[in-house]
Amino acid sequence: METLGIWAAALVTLAVFSFLYRENPFYRWAEYTMVALAAANGAVVTYHNYVKPTLMTDIVQKGSYSLIIPALLGLLIYTRYFRSMLWLSRIPIAYWVGYGAGYILAYYPATLLKQITSSFFQLNSINNVLLFVGVVATFVYFIFTWNRERYPILGYTASVGRWTMMIAFGTAFGSTVAFRFNLLLGRLQFLLQEWLRVVK
Amino acid sequence: MFSMYWAAEAAKTPPPWLGFVSGGLAAQFVFVVFLFAATYGLIRRLQGGGRVAAIRKIAGLDAINEAVGRATEMGRPVHFTPGIGATSDPQSYAAFAVLGEVGKLTARYDTRIIVTTANAIMTAITDEIVRGAYLESGRPDAFNPDDIRYLSSAQFAYSAQVLGIFEREKVAANIMVGVFAAEALLLAEAGAQIGAIQIAASTNTFQLPFFVAACDYTLIGDEMYAASAYLSKDPALTGTVVAEDWAKMLILGVVVLGAILNTVGSKWLQNILNR
Amino acid sequence: MFWDKMQKINKYYIYALLVIALVIPMFVPLGLPISITADTRKVYDLMEKIPPGSPILMSFDYTANAVAEMDPMATALLKQAFKRGLKVVLFSQGDQGAVLAQKIGDDLAGKMKKNYGTDYVHLGYKPGGTVVLRRMVEDLWDAAANVDMNGKPLSSFPLMQNIKKITDVKAIVVISNGSPGFVEWLNYVTGPQKMPLFGGTVSVMVPGYMPYVQSGQFAGLLQGSRGTAEYELLIKEPGKAVSAQDSQSLSHLYLVTLLVLGNLGYFLRKKPADGR
Amino acid sequence: MRKELPILVSFLFGAVVILAKYISLGPLPELIKVLDKWSIVSGAFAFLFGMINLSLLHGHNVARRKSDYLFSLYFIIVMWAFFFLGLYQTQKGYSYKWIFDNVYTPGTSTMYGMIAFYIATSAYRAFRARTMEATVLLVGAAIVMLGNAPVGAVIWKQFPVISDWLLKIPNTAGMRGILVGVYLGALTTAIRIILGLERGHLGGRG
Structure with missing residues (x-):
């Protein structure tokens, strides 16, 4: 069974790689299979970890009947398939979205404030001055409604900000490479070591 | 041992006039109240017939017209994706705003639009937005629900299928606005290889470099949050952007003052903000 | 002429060389020194x-x-x-x-x-x-x-x-x-x-x-x-990560080469006659 | 009613979370515990939404005999078969895990790994020193690449040093500037939602 597993994995790996040549039925088979498995797996995980325990343990055994309310709220989303009741599906969405927005306003300011106080750089070294200028200039780039013609200094500062960002993006690009190559290396190792066994 | 940082700040009490706020949260509370008040104040001013400043030019958003136009000339479809985020992610709202605009343009030019999503609920919402845009443009019959496609909630299963769609449908313009992670380069580079004109927007700093490298236009970070106001020109929404800019000016002032104080050795401001 | 051709190089060659750069160290480890940051x-x-x-x-x-x-x-x-x-x-x-x-x-x-x-x-x-x-x-x-x-x-x-x-x-x-x-x-x-x-x-x-x-x-x-x-x-x-560093070295070197070649090609290619 | 109720729901629940965080008055903290649980449970009960969506889409393809309809048919069968297998066996079941580990995981890992090829072509094709800005981006990327792998130090001792400096100083500054803007943008968007100004998700803009 293990050997069969390695062959199956190798087949899928090659099918996906075949896209590098061009889109083809072999790739499409892998694509549809992955999507189908992913969709089913998501539902299975949620069912076993939450739906079933909520129904069986919380509601039936422990008698937490109040949980029927959120369960029904979640079920409202399925009204989307019936034109006349469609508007009901907006209620759970509004709940999730409003609740999420509340959490953003409750928790983000702490992290934001910390980022601000950490930018109180002591201007006593070149590096700290560069950090300070970089942060301020980049930040000014994101001011949208102050007219740059009326306040030319904003325009100049913002262009310093753009330069800073380009260096940051260059750094980010350079850093990414290592990880991506490692992942590809992982797949190549699988093909050569576990499947073909040409390397030990 | 972990003196680093957190320990020094623990157990701060708020100033007496903010006694009702939980300890250590006073500055945050004041900041949130400031944001709400500025937003509310500006909206009131607008309702009273006042005016607010315009948003500076954002090239990536202006380019949407060009992108849809190109696709129309070539007689090939436009692809739009709101990324792999869920409805709870604020970036998704920027995506909705841009999609509304793109939908109106494709309806007007009679160009096919394919929307792919990685979240079933996002599909429902995008469906409604595009449907609404076609209705608004007076062409409800041209809307094709089969082109609003939920692909997969798994990142790479999703990307696998988008790559397939790129090749099979010969997409001419690719607009990506929303939450993107590792699939960003995959989508952007595949889009570049089929020669599509590409506009991308994300606040994900890890993926922005790839968008900048592989796309024709990229909205960086906060620029995408301004999209809904910029595109709709709705005064209330513009008001929120102005309010945000006030907060930005406030922060800018605080940072400059804080740095000066810190340089002369005073922790006064830092302490206030941590109360 | 050469650079014009290089500009239009087939992507499959780029792919193939990448695989080679990653695979070589599996057969021939280089053992480059790793310093601790x-x-x-x-x-x-x-x-x-x-x-x-x-x-x-x-x-x-x-x-x-x-x-x-x-x-x-x-x-x-x-x-x-x-x-x-x-x-x-x-x-x-x-x-x-x-x-x-x-x-x-x-x-x-x-x-x-x-x-x-x-x-x-x-x-x-x-x-x-x-x-x-x-x-x-x-x-x-x-x-x-x-x-x-x-x-x-x-x-x-x-x-x-x-x-x-x-x-x-x-x-x-x-x-x-x-x-x-x-x-x-x-x-x-x-x-x-x-x-x-x-x-x-x-x-x-x-x-x-x-x-x-x-x-x-x-x-x-x-x-x-x-x-x-x-x-x-x-x-x-020392484990898997240490041994992966050689592949990292070769592939990074390869990518920098690509960056340089790509740009050389861009600047040295035969410019169109109208001077654009 | 149909328009206002969802906006009211967003407002109420959003406001409760904010108040509970900053002002832990009376029953608010307890209420949040209940609502947290509700949020998890209600989300969980939407678990079939994605599968139904996909089934309808591919069912359409099959019914209309679209060009790919055999793939769509295959898709529906595989998805539901795997779902019922998982219901019956749980994720830890032998066949379920076998399929997941030997088909799904290698497939998505390969997708992930494939990005490496795209990086290579994009390095060759897209990263051009067309402008000064692009040049800065390019040179930064090259230095960091050499600084990140042991080979860099072998070529020139200073590569890791410069690369580390780029990461710690200009990169930190740029990323922080973006980050602060992004946090603010998210806060503003949240305010728009709670005030009912942003309602794309409720069918209709503005």
């Missing part, structure tokens, strides 16, 4: 400073498709924790991470003679996103639905008797390749509770995380496979 040493020191016997929480926030880079990192960190006699609560913000944590945890525990329930416990994955993290602050047992990964009640484990809230652990160690990961822990747990947060991430995420490292919100960060390799050397257990 301050960032890696910082993570090592953080772990070293936690008193033996104290509990920590390790969150395996990575996905199965990133195991090539993340498994060695998680292994190295957990190895050091076990070596130092720390008690470890394993957890994951994702269902795949939970499975991977179980495999690595049980493997290492077997080799290092650690007992489940007293030396480590695996809470597994609990659906609900960040709500679960927020809940842990109030009541960790409730957030975990009172059971471990395999559905056994938490009350049956001696280790869990002293861990009722997240603040009962000394540090949160995160191994993550994206979101959910570090930032969720910061925003909802370690920030508000002022707890130390450190760990490791893939090299992609490093530049974006630097503001948090600079501010101290992340106390230490292992940087990708390079960081893991250094860490393996620090704990004197």
Whole structure:
């Protein structure tokens, strides 16, 4: 069974790689299979970890009947398939979205404030001055409604900000490479070591 | 041992006039109240017939017209994706705003639009937005629900299928606005290889470099949050952007003052903000 | 002429050379020296400073498709924790991470003679996103639905008797390749509770995380496979990451060559006659 | 009613979370515990939504005999078969895990790994020093690449040093500037949602 597993994995790996040549039925088979498995797996995980325990343990055994309310709220989303009741599906969405927005306003300011106080750089070294200028200039780039013609200094500062960002993006690009190559290396190792066994 | 940082700040009490706020949260509370008040104040001013400043030019958003136009000339479809985020992610709202605009343009030019999503609920919402845009443009019959496609909630299963769609449908313009992670380069580079004109927007700093490298236009970070106001020109929404800019000016002032104080050795401001 | 042709080079050649650059070191290791950076040493020191016997929480926030880079990192960190006699609560913000944590945890525990329930416990994955993290602050047992990964009640484990809230652990160690990961822990747990947060991430995420490292919100960060390799050397257990560094070297060199050639080609190609 | 109720729901629940965080008055903290649980449970009960969506889409393809309809048929069968297998066996079941580990995981890992090829072509094709800005980006990327792998130090000792400086100073500054803007943008968007100004998700803009 293990050997069969390695062959199956190798087949899928090659099918996906075949896209590098061009889109083809072999790739499409892998694509549809992955999507189908992913969709089913998501539902299975949620069912076993939450739906079933909520129904069986919380509601039936422990008698937490109040949980029927959120369960029904979640079920409202399925009204989307019936034109006349469609508007009901907006209620759970509004709940999730409003609740999420509340959490953003409750928790983000702490992290934001910390980022601000950490930018109180002591201007006593070149590096700290560069950090300070970089942060301020980049930040000014994101001011949208102050007219740059009326306040030319904003325009100049913002262009310093753009330069800073380009260096940051260059750094980010350079850093990414290592990880991506490692992942590809992982797949190549699988093909050569576990499947073909040409390397030990 | 972990003196680093957190320990020094623990157990701060708020100033007496903010006694009702939980300890250590006073500055945050004041900041949130400031944001709400500025937003509310500006909206009131607008309702009273006042005016607010315009948003500076954002090239990536202006380019949407060009992108849809190109696709129309070539007689090939436009692809739009709101990324792999869920409805709870604020970036998704920027995506909705841009999609509304793109939908109106494709309806007007009679160009096919394919929307792919990685979240079933996002599909429902995008469906409604595009449907609404076609209705608004007076062409409800041209809307094709089969082109609003939920692909997969798994990142790479999703990307696998988008790559397939790129090749099979010969997409001419690719607009990506929303939450993107590792699939960003995959989508952007595949889009570049089929020669599509590409506009991308994300606040994900890890993926922005790839968008900048592989796309024709990229909205960086906060620029995408301004999209809904910029595109709709709705005064209330513009008001929120102005309010945000006030907060930005406030922060800018605080940072400059804080740095000066810190340089002369005073922790006064830092302490206030941590109360 | 040459550069014109180079401009239109077939992408398959680029692909093929990349594969060759990655594969060569599998056959012929180069053994280039690896120096230890301050960032890696910082993570090592953080772990070293936690008193033996104290509990920590390790969150395996990575996905199965990133195991090539993340498994060695998680292994190295957990190895050091076990070596130092720390008690470890394993957890994951994702269902795949939970499975991977179980495999690595049980493997290492077997080799290092650690007992489940007293030396480590695996809470597994609990659906609900960040709500679960927020809940842990109030009541960790409730957030975990009172059971471990395999559905056994938490009350049956001696280790869990002293861990009722997240603040009962000394540090949160995160191994993550994206979101959910570090930032969720910061925003909802370690920030508000002022707890130390450190760990490791893939090299992609490093530049974006630097503001948090600079501010101290992340106390230490292992940087990708390079960081893991250094860490393996620090704990004197060279493993997969160390051996991957040769492939890294060749492929990076190859990519820089591509950058240079691409640009040379761009500037030296025969310009159109109208001088554009 | 149909328009206002969802906006009211968003407002109420959003406001409760904010108040509970900053002002832990009376029953608010307890209420949040309940609502947190509700949020998890209600989300969980939407678990079939994605599968139904996909089934309808591919069912359409099959019914209309679209060009790919055999793939769509295959898709529906595989998805539901795997779902019922998982319901019956749980994720830890032998066959379920076998399929997941040997088909799904290698497939998505390969997708992930494939990005490496795209990086190579994009390095060759897209990263051109067309402008000064692009040049800066390019040179930064090259230095960091060399600094990140052991080979860099072998070529020139200063590569890791410069690369580390780029990461710690200009990169930190740029990323923080972006980050602060992004946090603010998210806060503003959240305010728009709670005030009912942003309602794209409720069917209709503005």
